[in-house]
Amino acid sequence: MTSEESLDRVLVIIPTYNESQNIESITNRLRRSVPDAHILIADDNSPDGTGDIADRLSSDDDHIHVMHRKGKEGLGAAYLAGFHWGLDEGYDILVEHDADGSHQPEELPRLLQAIRAGADMVKGSRWVKGGSVINWPKSRQFISRGGSLWTRLWLGIPVKDATGGFNAFRASTLRGISLDEVASAGYCFQIDLVWRAIRNGYTVVEVPIEFVEREFGDSKMSRNIVVEALLRTTLWGIEYRAKQLFGLGRKASRQLLRKA
Ligand SMILES: Nc1nc2c(ncn2[C@@H]2O[C@H](COP(=O)(O)OP(=O)(O)OP(=O)(O)O)[C@@H](O)[C@H]2O)c(=O)[nH]1
Numbered sequence: 001m002t003s004e005e006s007l008d009r010v011l012v013i014i015p016t017y018n019e020s021q022n023i024e025s026i027t028n029r030l031r032r033s034v035p036d037a038h039i040l041i042a043d044d045n046s047p048d049g050t051g052d053i054a055d056r057l058s059s060d061d062d063h064i065h066v067m068h069r070k071g072k073e074g075l076g077a078a079y080l081a082g083f084h085w086g087l088d089e090g091y092d093i094l095v096e097h098d099a100d101g102s103h104q105p106e107e108l109p110r111l112l113q114a115i116r117a118g119a120d121m122v123k124g125s126r127w128v129k130g131g132s133v134i135n136w137p138k139s140r141q142f143i144s145r146g147g148s149l150w151t152r153l154w155l156g157i158p159v160k161d162a163t164g165g166f167n168a169f170r171a172s173t174l175r176g177i178s179l180d181e182v183a184s185a186g187y188c189f190q191i192d193l194v195w196r197a198i199r200n201g202y203t204v205v206e207v208p209i210e211f212v213e214r215e216f217g218d219s220k221m222s223r224n225i226v227v228e229a230l231l232r233t234t235l236w237g238i239e240y241r242a243k244q245l246f247g248l249g250r251k252a253s254r255q256l257l258r259k260a
């Protein structure tokens with residue numbers, strides 16, 4: 001963070017794949033909740049016509065923009081494209097926001113407030129004090145809590161909701177975490193970003209949110225997405241722990257040499 005860093009211009013990125021029943025209401029709620037913010041809908045050529053609805057919304061409102069992508073490539077790829085667009089356009093704060101109503105636009109001002117209070121990255125968190133989930137099946141809660149615990153154990157990061165996808169970043173944070181090297185596609189994408197932010201010394205703050213299960217449309221969550229997250233975090237963890245051990249070994253041998 002630099003003292004002269006501007007934090008006025010906010011871009012909320014919404015990746016969409018078959019969200020025709022959700023996209024209009026979520027953008028309306030966002031426009032009401034944070035009227036100055038701009039919205040970028042990053043649609044992967046949804047067969048249900050989400051892209052056409054997005055075009056209509058954008059032609060009626062100069063705060064709404066649309067990125068049409070050629071096909072379904074996963075939420076990570078859509079966010080990366082959205083981040084690059086937003087950084088090129090000079091936005092100061094970039095926000096990740098699902099279309100399905102799980103992230104509530106009315107809670108966004110609290111995330112932005114935490115950024116303006118000094119955080120480099122803010123995570124909307126279900127698993128800190130004050131956070132909650134509404135209508136989420138026990139199985140999904142188990143995967144989410146288990147994934148976060150697994151990540152904390154392997155990577156040693158003090159983040160309670162590592163897989164959460166309601167996140168805000170200073171532009172300077174995104175510029176400092178080598179986005180070009182991010183290869184994760186699904187949930188793992190969120191872990192990848194927070195792990196990079198922490199490794200690069202940025203301040204990450206978790207803000208409690210109420211996460212609501214989607215009412216309309218289908219989840220794109222799949223077994224592959226869970227497997228990708230498990231594999232990648234375990235590999236990162238092994239690499240990280242090996243480096244820690246190597247560092248300890250070098251320190252011990254230096255001490256032995258000094259004593260000899
Ligand atoms: N552009 C794009 N958006 C996607 C893709 N996959 C998911 N999304 C969007 O990313 C957001 C989160 O996806 P969801 O299907 O809700 O997945 P989830 O929130 O991880 O899982 P649930 O909690 O079960 O809903 C939604 O706005 C989706 O439309 C994709 O391949 N491309």
Ligand SMILES: [Mg+2]
Binds near residue numbers: 098100102214219
């Ligand atoms: Mg969802």
